[in-house]
Amino acid sequence: MTLRERDATLYDRLVAYEGRAAATAGVGKDPVNLPMIRHWCEAMGDAHPAYRGPGAVAPPTMLQAWTMGGLSGHTGRSSAYEELFALLDTAGYTSVVATDCEQEYLRPLRPGDEVTFDTVIESVSRPKTTKLGPGYFVTTRTDVRVGAEVAGTHRFRILKYAPATRPPKSPDPAPRRPRPVINRDNAGFWEGVAAHRLLIQRCGDCAALRFPWLPGCADCGSREWDTVEASGAGTVFSYVVMHHPPFPAFAPPYAVGLIELAEGVRMISNVVGVPYDKVRIGMPVRLEFLRADEELELPVFRAGGED
Structure with missing residues (x-):
């Protein structure tokens, strides 16, 4: 039949x-x-x-x-x-x-x-x-x-x-990290990262340091600025451990830290070189640059040692 x-x-x-x-x-x-x-x-x-x-x-x-x-x-x-x-x-x-x-x-x-x-x-x-x-x-x-x-x-x-039979999907390429948004206000920061330099804005009038990069000074309002290069030393000021939701290119759990640089400003980045459950407030960290893929390099912070 x-x-x-x-x-x-x-x-x-x-x-x-x-x-x-x-x-x-x-x-x-x-x-x-x-x-x-x-x-x-x-x-x-x-x-x-x-x-x-x-x-x-x-x-x-x-x-x-x-x-x-x-x-x-x-x-x-x-x-x-x-x-x-x-x-x-x-x-x-x-x-x-x-x-x-x-x-x-x-x-x-x-x-x-x-x-x-x-x-x-x-x-x-x-x-x-x-x-x-x-x-x-x-x-x-x-x-x-x-x-x-x-x-x-x-x-x-x-x-x-009867559920349709579908051909097996070809394996997806390895997911890539999201691209940072680069504009005229922060392009200099990313140019510094490409050269393995972590640049901090400094007000041209009151000399206040600021991060992230902004078009004007939050203290005095001046639009004049230059940069100083961070030494790379810092400590974990605060942190969270990401468990959910999972996101392509990231493998939870992992630690995201609020890093206080030696210069006094703070920035958010990954804490690496130590298990996520060993990250502690006050932990010393040191700047390094992570090659995420052929197009993207990111500043991250390596823990100076375990408790």
Whole structure:
């Protein structure tokens, strides 16, 4: 039997379930009630006054919520839906995803209403090809009632599919560290790093040192400046250990330190040469330059020794 013939035979068996009941005379686990309405509105961010206080009604979009069976399920459920799923599972369509739903509202539901419902297998599509894989769309229709009166109809559609086989991905190239943002205000700093020099700005008027680089002095406002080269000596002023979230090109856990340079300014950089859990405030460190990749070199600080 060819694949096309097999699918045609399977479809004939599946479509025979159209019109069969999936649940008959199901009963809502709880009457329509204000606490559930309140929880729903809080989750949805819906503050409409119609849904609270005396005379409140349930939001129409809660229609399906009153029919849910929870972990214990419902009485009145038929075997037809399970049989339909078993046929698809056996044929290899073992995965399922919800695709969409449609609701029609005929009467508002009010606190105290006792909900009953009937569910029917409304349709089974012909075999479809999707990005997830080949499969069949199955639509059920649930009529929700209060007494003999239909309050609304809920159509729910799922795709039962066989996961598509995809060729193995070629290994990704080693991730590279993010590129620093270089602009006219900090270009001189990165030129210094390329020459293995850590340059600190110095105000041309009040001689205050500043880091990171800025277009003007925070102390006197002067826009005049020159640079001094850091000796490379420093201490760990504070630090954090990064565990999460993981980020490409970084392998947590690792230590990120706020380094106080001998010149008095502070900068953030990695602390290397010591396990992350051995980094301590006050630990002496020394500047070195890390070749991250063929284009990027970064200043980091090597611990002078363990506790």
